[in-house]
Each structure stands twice: as C-alpha cells, then as structure tokens.
Amino acid sequence: MTDTAPRPTLEAVAARAGVSRATVSRVVNGGDGVRDILVERVRKAVDELGYVPNQAARSLVTRRHDAVAVVVAEPETRVFADPFFALQLRGISKELTAHDNQLVLLLTEGRDDHARVGRYLAGGHVDGALVFSLHLDDPLPELIQRAGIPTVFGGRPGWSGDRREVVYVDSDNRGGARDAVRHLAGLGRNRIAHITGALDQTSAADRLDGYRDVMVDADPRLIAEADFTPAGGERAMRELLDRCPDVDAVFAANDLMASGALRVLRESGRRVPGDVAVIGFDDMRPVAEQTDPPLTTVRQDIEEMGRLMARLLLRGLDRTAPQEGVGAPPSSVVLPTTLVRRGSA
Amino acid sequence: MTDTAPRPTLEAVAARAGVSRATVSRVVNGGDGVRDILVERVRKAVDELGYVPNQAARSLVTRRHDAVAVVVAEPETRVFADPFFALQLRGISKELTAHDNQLVLLLTEGRDDHARVGRYLAGGHVDGALVFSLHLDDPLPELIQRAGIPTVFGGRPGWSGDRREVVYVDSDNRGGARDAVRHLAGLGRNRIAHITGALDQTSAADRLDGYRDVMVDADPRLIAEADFTPAGGERAMRELLDRCPDVDAVFAANDLMASGALRVLRESGRRVPGDVAVIGFDDMRPVAEQTDPPLTTVRQDIEEMGRLMARLLLRGLDRTAPQEGVGAPPSSVVLPTTLVRRGSA
DNA sequence: CGGCGCGGTGAGAGCGCTCTCGCGTAGCGC
DNA sequence: GCGCTACGCGAGAGCGCTCTCACCGCGCCG
Numbered sequence: 116m117t118d119t120a121p122r123p124t125l126e127a128v129a130a131r132a133g134v135s136r137a138t139v140s141r142v143v144n145g146g147d148g149v150r151d152i153l154v155e156r157v158r159k160a161v162d163e164l165g166y167v168p169n170q171a172a173r174s175l176v177t178r179r180h181d182a183v184a185v186v187v188a189e190p191e192t193r194v195f196a197d198p199f200f201a202l203q204l205r206g207i208s209k210e211l212t213a214h215d216n217q218l219v220l221l222l223t224e225g226r227d228d229h230a231r232v233g234r235y236l237a238g239g240h241v242d243g244a245l246v247f248s249l250h251l252d253d254p255l256p257e258l259i260q261r262a263g264i265p266t267v268f269g270g271r272p273g274w275s276g277d278r279r280e281v282v283y284v285d286s287d288n289r290g291g292a293r294d295a296v297r298h299l300a301g302l303g304r305n306r307i308a309h310i311t312g313a314l315d316q317t318s319a320a321d322r323l324d325g326y327r328d329v330m331v332d333a334d335p336r337l338i339a340e341a342d343f344t345p346a347g348g349e350r351a352m353r354e355l356l357d358r359c360p361d362v363d364a365v366f367a368a369n370d371l372m373a374s375g376a377l378r379v380l381r382e383s384g385r386r387v388p389g390d391v392a393v394i395g396f397d398d399m400r401p402v403a404e405q406t407d408p409p410l411t412t413v414r415q416d417i418e419e420m421g422r423l424m425a426r427l428l429l430r431g432l433d434r435t436a437p438q439e440g441v442g443a444p445p446s447s448v449v450l451p452t453t454l455v456r457r458g459s460a
Numbered sequence: 461m462t463d464t465a466p467r468p469t470l471e472a473v474a475a476r477a478g479v480s481r482a483t484v485s486r487v488v489n490g491g492d493g494v495r496d497i498l499v500e501r502v503r504k505a506v507d508e509l510g511y512v513p514n515q516a517a518r519s520l521v522t523r524r525h526d527a528v529a530v531v532v533a534e535p536e537t538r539v540f541a542d543p544f545f546a547l548q549l550r551g552i553s554k555e556l557t558a559h560d561n562q563l564v565l566l567l568t569e570g571r572d573d574h575a576r577v578g579r580y581l582a583g584g585h586v587d588g589a590l591v592f593s594l595h596l597d598d599p600l601p602e603l604i605q606r607a608g609i610p611t612v613f614g615g616r617p618g619w620s621g622d623r624r625e626v627v628y629v630d631s632d633n634r635g636g637a638r639d640a641v642r643h644l645a646g647l648g649r650n651r652i653a654h655i656t657g658a659l660d661q662t663s664a665a666d667r668l669d670g671y672r673d674v675m676v677d678a679d680p681r682l683i684a685e686a687d688f689t690p691a692g693g694e695r696a697m698r699e700l701l702d703r704c705p706d707v708d709a710v711f712a713a714n715d716l717m718a719s720g721a722l723r724v725l726r727e728s729g730r731r732v733p734g735d736v737a738v739i740g741f742d743d744m745r746p747v748a749e750q751t752d753p754p755l756t757t758v759r760q761d762i763e764e765m766g767r768l769m770a771r772l773l774l775r776g777l778d779r780t781a782p783q784e785g786v787g788a789p790p791s792s793v794v795l796p797t798t799l800v801r802r803g804s805a
Numbered sequence: 806c807g808g809c810g811c812g813g814t815g816a817g818a819g820c821g822c823t824c825t826c827g828c829g830t831a832g833c834g835c
Numbered sequence: 836g837c838g839c840t841a842c843g844c845g846a847g848a849g850c851g852c853t854c855t856c857a858c859c860g861c862g863c864c865g
Contacts (some may be wrong), residue, residue, distance in 0.1 A: 122584060124851055135815045140853060148813065167583040171525070172851035175515035185565075201546060208567040210815045212576070217585070220530075220565045222553040231557070238512040239467060240562070345750055378752075405690055407723075469821060480845045485823060493843065517821035521850045 123164040132160035132389060183219040183428060184241040186232055188248050188255045198399055199417055200247070203269060206421025207245060214429050216242075229254055243428045248272050251315045256281070267428045269420065271447075273317040275446025282431070283447045284424045286415035288318050288396075291452030295366045295394045295413050298454055300329065302392055304364035308337040310376060311352040312368035319343070322368045322396060337362065341372055348375025356383055363391055364460070370395035370402045370412055377406050377459065392460035408458030415452050423448055441449040468509040477505035488513055524716070527562040528773060529586040531577055533593050533600045543744055544762060545592070548614060551766025552590060559774050574599055582607040583633075588773045593617050596660045612773045614765065616792075618662045619749055627776070628792045629769045631760035633663050633741075636797030637670025638757050640711045640739045643799055645674065649709035649735055653682040655696040655721060657713035664688070667713045667741060681708065686717055693720025701728055708736055709805065715740035715747045715757055722751050722804065737805035753803030760797050 129139045134153060141149050143156040149157075160166075174180050185207060187200065211218050219241055221232050236244055236259060243265040250253045251273035259266050268283035299307045309326040312319030327333065336358040341347035348367055352375065355362055365380075367373035373395030378389060387390050387408060395403060398414035427445040464621060470488075474481045479498060486494050487502040488511075494502075505511070519525050530552060556563050564586055581589055588610040593600045596618035604611050613628035635754035644652050654671040657664030672678065682702045686692035693712055697720065700707055710725075712718035718740030722732060730736050732753055740748060759795050765779065772790040 126851080136852080137817095138813090141814090144853085150813070153814090159830060165580070169520070169851050170583065170585050171516045171519035172820090173853075174820095175514070175520055175822085175851080176853045178820085180516070182564075184545075205567060206566075208565065209569065211574075212567075212569075217580075218555065218565045218567075219527075220563045222550060222551075224554065224557075228557075231859080234512065235562075237510075238515065240515050345746065346654075371865095375750075378750075401690065405720075470823095471821080481822080482824080482845060482847095483843090485846090495843070498844090514821050517850090518823075519850095520821080520852085521823045523850085740809085 117212070122169070123166045124169070125166075128157065128160045128164055128166050129183060131164060143431045161222045177251075178239075180217075180240065180242050181215055182241045183211055183221055183425070184221050184236060184244040186221045186223070186236075186244055186246045186248075186259075187254065188223050188229075188246070188250075188253055198401065199397065202417040203247075203421035203424075206418035207425045208419075208421075210422045210425035210429070214425075216425075216429065223255070226254075229258055231429050233258040233262055236264050240383070242432050245424050245428060246272075249316050250313075251317070265428060267424045267431070267445075269424055271317045273315070273320070281447070282427060284427065284447055285447070285449050286318075286420065287449050287452050288321035289325035289328065291396065291413040291415065291454075292322040292366065292368075293328050294454050295396070296326050296329040298411075299364040299366060299392055299394060299460060302388075302460065304392055306337065306359060306362045307333075307364040307366060308339065308355045308359065308362045309333075310348055310355070310365060310367040310372050311338065311340045312343040312372070314340060315355065316343075319368055326366060334359070341432075343369050343372060345371045345375035345378075348372030349379050350375075352376040352379035356380075364393070365391060366394045366396075370397045370398050370399045370406075370410055371426075373410055373412070373459075374402055374406050377410075381407075388458065388460050394454075394460045398455050400452045403455075403457065406459070411457045411460040412455050413452045414455045416450060420450060423450070467514070468511045469514070470511075473502065473505045473509055473511050476509060477502045507655075522805040523553050523584075525562075525585065525587050526560055527564055527586045527608055528556055528770070529564045529566055529581060529589040530747060531566045531568070531581075531589055531591045531593075531604075533574075533591070533595075533598055543746065544742065547762040548592075548766035549770075551763035551768075552770045553766075555581065555767045555774070559770075561770075561774065563756065568600070571599075574603055578603040578607055580752035581609050587777050590614060590769050590773060591617075594661050595658075610773060610776045612769045612776070612790075614769055616662045616666070618660070618665070626792070627772060627790055629765050630763065630792070630794050631663075632794050632797050633666035634670035634673065636741065636758040636760065636799075637667040637713075638673050639797065639799050640741070641671050641674040641755075644709040644711060644737055644739060644805060645708070647733075647805065649737055651682065651704060651707045652678075652709040652711060653684065653700045653704065653707045654678075655693055655700070655710060655712040655717050656683065656685045656803070657688040657717070659685060662690075664713055671711060674744075679704070686713075688714050690716045690720035690723075692715025693718075694724050697721040697724035702724075709738070710736060711739045711741075713741055715742045715744045718755055718757070718804075719747055719751050722755070726752075733803065733805050739799075739805045743800050748800075748802065751804070756802045757800050758797045759800045761795060763796060768795070770803070 125136050125139050129136045138149060139157050142154050146154045200388050208218055223229060223232055246259060247269040256272045271283050271285045296307060311323050314320055339351035339354045341351040365376055367376055373393055377393055380387055380391050387393055395410045395412035398412045403410040403412050430445050470481045470484050474484045483494060484502050487499050489654045549554040553563055558573045568577055590612050591604060601617045616628050641652060656668050659665055682698035684699045686696040710721055712721055718738055722738055725732055725736050732738055740757035742756045743757045747754040747759050775790050
C-alpha cells in the first residue's frame, strides 16, 4: 500500500514543451489543428513527465465521465451467482473497454438500496446505465426513468407504465420456446410438459407463452411453475410425474431446472430421451454438457446480449458527435435463439 | 433515453437558503460547526432543489474519488463464470456501499489489457484497488505495485518478488486441506488420493501442500493434477482409478472437480462413500448439495473474504482521519475454513 | 500593394466544489 | 466592564482541465 505520487499537470507539460496549455490539451485530445512539429514535441513532453490527464478536472467541464453504470437488481442471490450474469457482464465490459468507458457496478440488496441507486444515477456520476431488472414489480425502472439518464435494459422490463421509449436487449424467448416445443412435437411426443421459470420475470412468462403458442390446448396439468433453480426443477418434475405419469417430453425454461428434472426422471426409472425427452433453455455449457445425457437446449448468445446493450447505450450517448445522421435514438433489439441438439431430445 | 436536466449547484442552494456556499458545503459534508437552524434551512433548500453534489468538482479538489477498482485478471473464462467470484464481488459491494464507495469493475482480457489496467490505476481515477490475480506468472501485481496505488489482493498472490508489503485476504487453504485429509484418514481410509486444482494458482498449490502435510509419504500416483473444472475432475478420477484401483478416498481441490469425480466413481460401479469417500473444497452450495450423495466439503466464507478485502483497503485509505491511531497499514488476513459433513465422506 | 481570409496558437474565463483565512459575535474570567 | 477565547460564518483562492475568442502571420486575391 504505497501512497500516490504528485502527478504532473497540463501546465507542466506545456512548460516543458514550450507551448500553451491549450495546445497540450489539443494534442492530448487528438491533436487536430496542431502542427506536426508541435504535436511531436508535446507528445515527447507527455511521455517524459508521465502525464496522465486528471479525469475529474476534465469531467468538470465536459460533463462527460466516460463511465457507465451497470445496475443489477438482485434481491435473491440466485441470478447473481449464476453464469448468466457473468457472461453478460463480460460482454458489456468488452464493449465498454473498446470505447474507453469504465464500468461502475451497482448491486442492490433489498428495497432500501433502490433509493441509493436512484440517487447515484441522478447524481450525474455516469453517462448512462445498463440495468438488469428482473422482476415485474421492480420499482427500479421507474426510479431510473425519473433519474433522466440514458438507459438500456437487459431483458424486456415487465412494465405496467405506458412508456414506449424504453430500450432493451432481449433474447427471443417466445420464439425459442416455440422451437423447443415444436422440436419435441416433431419427435412424435404429444404429452409435452413445461416447467416454468419464476413467472414474475418476463423471460419466464415469454417462454411460457411460446410453449402455449404451440400447445394451444395443452392440459393445464402439464404446466408446473418453478423458479429457475435446480431444486425447483426437481420439485416441478415430481409434481408433473405425479399428475401426469404418461408425460413423454419436458421443456424446462432453463438448463438448471432441466438438470433437476433429469435427476428426478432418472430416479423414477424413466429413460431420457427414450421415455421422456427433455429440452432446456440458455445453453449454459457447464451445465448442459455435463448432464446425463447431455442436454438439448435453446441457445441464446448471452455475451453478445451484453455487448449489444453497451453498444446501444454508447450509441445513444452519441459520443463522436452526431455526424452520421444516426440521430435517431436506438431501439430495442431481440436476438434470435438457436436449438442445440444434444442427447436429451 | 432521456437527456439529463441541468442540475442545481451549491451556489443555488446557498442563495435559496440565504447563506454562503461554504456553509452549504459544510452542511452537505456533515454539518459540523453550523448552527442547527442553518443546517435545517440548508437541508430544506437541498431537498427542494434536489441538489446532488457534483462528484467531479469535489474530486478535483479533495483528490479523493470514493471509488475503488476491482480488477479481475481472467484470461480463461472459467473462474469468471463460477459463483466463487460472484460471491466475493457481492461481499465487496456490500462493504463498499456501506462506506459510500463506488465499485469500478475492470475485467482484463489477454495480456494487452494489463497495460490498460495499469494506466487506469496509475491515472488516479480510483482511491485503491482490489485485485484478483490468480496465476503465478501474472504480471499484474507488478504493474499495480508500480502504479503506486493502495491495493489488497484476493488470494495470496504467487509472487516471485521480494516485496513483503503485499496485503491479501485468503482462506486457510493448507489448513482446510489438512482437515479434509485427516477426516478421511479418521474414517479409516489409507489410500487417499488428491485431485489438484490448476497448480499455477496458489490456492491449488496450498491445498496440495496441506494434503502432503498429512500424507507425508503418499504414493505419488495418488496425486492427479487437474484444473478446477468438472471435466478435469472426471479425467483425473479416471486416471486415479486406472493407476490405483484400490483407492478408497479422494480429496478434490474444489467441489466442481469432486462432482466430476463422483460421476466417474458411479460409472465405475463404486459406491460413495462405501467404497470411496470423497471430499471437496469451497462448499459451493448449488453444487455440493445437489450431488449424489451430497458432498462433504471444506467451507470457506467467500462473501466474507470479499467484505474483508474491501474493509482492509478502506482502512488503508484511512478515510475519517487517523484518529484512532490505526496508522499501521493493514496486514494480510487468512480466514479459517470449516469441514462440512454431508453424505460423501 | 492593401486588404481579406484562414489555419495555428495563446490568453483567459470558467466548470462546481473545498478549504483556508479572517472577521464578527457571543461567552467567559477577572 | 474589558479583553480574550471560541465559535460560526463568508470571502476568495484555487483544483486541472476545456473551450471560446482574439490575435498573429501568412498567402492570396483584387
């Protein structure tokens, strides 16, 4: 733990290079409109002095921070500890880094924290926000809307509000679910069950809708509500076996629940995919490839979702001036999914 | 995506409250030495105007940022996608939030990125850094040392350098490993194998050392090197069965590998813990509780590690003035582990 | 040959805040 | 009742940067 040394200022560089502060500033910010000779001289002085611009001073006048907040509203531990979020974060990080932006992570714990986050965002510490708001009744989107800060949501926010200007990035949950169920039907299955995710999340609701799109008049007993956890998947599967012992296929709203379902099916003496075909969602490699049999699942490109969120946000902030006439605010994007066939269906 | 409105300044609040800027500043920063009447009046003005201090302006003069960088050096995707890191991050976040500090996340991808991180840290954007440097040959610690910024490491950095001033938080990997192996020995096992983690990480090396502490003259064939992944655990277990079919216990350096080992043992027709007892490390609940049988394992309190890292760092930055004579720089902390008995040993 | 335009540069005015000083007022002792 | 301390408050000077604007010298046109 060393203390930080006094850092050279613009002034110092200017003195050393024999030019004015303004010129050094110009060079540091790209060097347009400065003679090459001077540019070189200034660069040299910068190197020699090890000059690094003071971001605080810069922000003070530019009102930009080159920083973006990533807000993760996570009352339950669950989602945070799963690879999903990590991958998305990674995508975000890559994109932000590529555009010289910093990532400020805001994790919320409980309701009181919302206020803190709202204050922070409204406080003008960051240029924009990427928000993962998972639950339908989450007050966070409201708060953020009020903060008046450019925002892109991860996943369609379940929002009662009438705002149309919400920008989000999501997977085609409904379409992916349809593909999965159709695939099961294509295998000749007709007692196709669905294990839902937590239905207060739009992803779960959308996947359920996709299931219903195909199974228009499905036996309601074929639908078991769960919560995206392996344990929830097990519980739901037991319920299903109980209610409909003749079930011959299961579409689980994520891989974790599918893995739980597989376990229960095995316990019950059923063979997969022989007796019961199983499909998951997410294509979480570590899970999907390790199950027995390996899981057929609906892949979404999670890292790409993160990258896209960041890209949309940055575009919205339109750095680099409104040159290309891309003035239009970015609109939401729904990424396609693909069915990945492995052993379970 | 709304644009941010013009924000009220200290000046505005001062005018409204009928006091000077200085007084408002005092109130905003705690209100010491200001009459209660004025404090109240200023607070009211602040509320009415929705005043939020401009952090950039403040940092410019205080040279503090109330922000801490969390650096995750993660060449491989693996660790990032596992719950371990997420939990630690959560602990960090909680502690930082409690002290009104922001968390700036820096993920590195590949070697080139190290320079960027170094520049950022040296650039005085944050007050300190929490660094997860996992590999022995990682150049990051060096870089950071050079940046001259207060730093706490997550896990003992494997460092050839002769610096003694490195501060880190780690689990008692060696002690935990000893406990695990002793427990197995206590069950009467004497052909106790070890599946190591990636040995270029100190945690893996330390656990191996702990194993050796107990198994002083262990058959070298009882040690299989792996990489902390389930697949690696499977591979290692197969190797072990191949080399020593009479193995009667396995201590795996983490739960993920233990779960892989369990799978292989089951495949080979062995019963756990009857024929072979198995112990993992980490106590990653979702994994350890879901295996069949549930995994006996060495628990480390990961979230607490994160919290502690943040606490040490903040203490090192000694906000709140050096009042309590805690002037001494914080030193490293090694947290104890506990053996959690479940079904597998 | 005078004026005009233009690219290149520097001077200077802040951005919004903190913090040091110094002044005014109140409270204390003698 | 006077001086002294202590406390509360305001004035003002920056923190390090950006950005506007005016200036200067040059080449060019009329």
